[in-house]
Amino acid sequence: MGMLVKYHLYAPGPVEIPPEVLNEMSKPIFHHRTSQFSEVLVNAWEGLKYIFQTKEHVYILASSGTGAMNAAVENTLSEGDKVIVLSFGKFGERWEKIAKAYNLNVVTIRKDYGYCVEPEEVEEVLRSNPDAKAVLLQHSETSTGVSSDLKEISKVVSKTEAMLIVDGITSVGCDEVKMDKWGIDVLIAGSQKSFMIPPGLSFISLSYKAKKYMEKSNLPKFYFNLKEEEKALSDKTTAWTPGITLIMALNKSIELMKKEGLENVIKRHRVVSEAIREGVKALGLKLFCKYRLFSNAVTAVEVPQGIDGNQIPKIMRNKYGTEIAGGQGSMKGQIFRLGHLGYVDKGDVVVMLQSLEFTLRDLGYKFEPGLSLSIANKVLMEKYEF
Numbered sequence: 001m002g003m004l005v006k007y008h009l010y011a012p013g014p015v016e017i018p019p020e021v022l023n024e025m026s027k028p029i030f031h032h033r034t035s036q037f038s039e040v041l042v043n044a045w046e047g048l049k050y051i052f053q054t055k056e057h058v059y060i061l062a063s064s065g066t067g068a069m070n071a072a073v074e075n076t077l078s079e080g081d082k083v084i085v086l087s088f089g090k091f092g093e094r095w096e097k098i099a100k101a102y103n104l105n106v107v108t109i110r111k112d113y114g115y116c117v118e119p120e121e122v123e124e125v126l127r128s129n130p131d132a133k134a135v136l137l138q139h140s141e142t143s144t145g146v147s148s149d150l151k152e153i154s155k156v157v158s159k160t161e162a163m164l165i166v167d168g169i170t171s172v173g174c175d176e177v178k179m180d181k182w183g184i185d186v187l188i189a190g191s192q193k194s195f196m197i198p199p200g201l202s203f204i205s206l207s208y209k210a211k212k213y214m215e216k217s218n219l220p221k222f223y224f225n226l227k228e229e230e231k232a233l234s235d236k237t238t239a240w241t242p243g244i245t246l247i248m249a250l251n252k253s254i255e256l257m258k259k260e261g262l263e264n265v266i267k268r269h270r271v272v273s274e275a276i277r278e279g280v281k282a283l284g285l286k287l288f289c290k291y292r293l294f295s296n297a298v299t300a301v302e303v304p305q306g307i308d309g310n311q312i313p314k315i316m317r318n319k320y321g322t323e324i325a326g327g328q329g330s331m332k333g334q335i336f337r338l339g340h341l342g343y344v345d346k347g348d349v350v351v352m353l354q355s356l357e358f359t360l361r362d363l364g365y366k367f368e369p370g371l372s373l374s375i376a377n378k379v380l381m382e383k384y385e386f
């Protein structure tokens with residue numbers, strides 16, 4: 001029997017849900033082929049354009065994020081097409097698997113976990129593969145905490161005939177992603193990340209260039225056929241039954257994001273993630289990301305020698321009520337990941353680091369108690385804007 005321990009969800013998705021958004025989901029459901037729902041839907045489409053920073057339509061699909069990755073491939077590519085996958089983590093490997101499932105000709109530039117592909121390397125691979133139809137990558141690689149240099153990579157790819165297909169699932173809404181300005185051709189996001197709603201919706205937007213590819217695309221498709229969504233669009237509806245309640249929640253979330261302002265939302269994620277990185281380093285721990293850019297959504301930390309890495313998320317959850325993530329695949333037990341996206345503010349930094357300190361103490365790791373909190377607090381005092 002112990003004292004009260006509050007639960008906090010600090011995974012890199014799903015994330016905590018603001019009370020206003022939870023309230024929205026407790027409202028009675030109504031039918032989707034109605035003008036009442038059309039209004040909700042049009043509102044959501046408009047809101048998503050703001051977050052995606054695009055004039056293009058943003059389709060809402062009833063699926064987790066992977067559904068939109070699937071949709072991106074099957075709607076824009078054709079049999080035997082050559083695609084270049086920039087693979088630097090588990091989600092990059094997912095792009096490879098999806099492309100291979102459609103028998104595409106996949107050229108992979110692979111980097112060790114913790115590193116990333118440089119824009120110059122993308123330029124080179126496009127030069128030696130002028131027939132490539134697309135470059136696929138993650139903006140934020142959630143499995144390693146690495147961010148790619150999307151802005152520079154966009155410059156390189158937009159000079160060619162190839163499409164730039166971006167998994168922005170842990171960057172749209174928490175990092176700068178300018179779809180139109182940068183020339184991104186396909187941009188994807190998911191509901192349970194920066195959008196602060198439960199899993200179940202994915203979002204995808206296509207540039208003019210991608211839509212031209214879509215016209216020619218002959219890969220098999222049915223549920224995620226965006227041409228069906230395009231047809232439904234003029235009737236202000238969706239092809240299939242939409243996630244009615246989740247879309248109502250989405251509107252409330254976007255309303256909150258608009259109220260704060262996208263620029264502030266992004267700044268907040270930048271400051272919070274910096275505070276967490278500095279706090280973690282103050283404990284003598286090493287960040288797993290060796291690249292020059294860090295994810296704004298998640299921080300991956302190396303498990304120190306002599307500590308059982310699998311115990312860290314377990315103790316943090318079971319004893320201290322803070323849910324974080326372990327490593328995926330071969331990184332299991334080697335790293336742990338602190339999620340800090342969506343509904344997070346200055347206080348969450350402290351809660352997360354405090355639990356981490358308690359846990360490390362339990363595991364016999366030597367450090368100066370409270371140091372991560374004071375170092376993180378210093379960053380917050382200097383940079384958090386009120």
Ligand SMILES: *Cc1c(COP(=O)(O)O)cnc(C)c1O
Pocket residue numbers: 012013064065066067091138140141142167169170190199
């Ligand atoms: C969460 C996530 C996905 C999607 O995963 P789902 O489980 O299908 O929602 C894809 N890419 C990245 C980078 C992610 O973080």
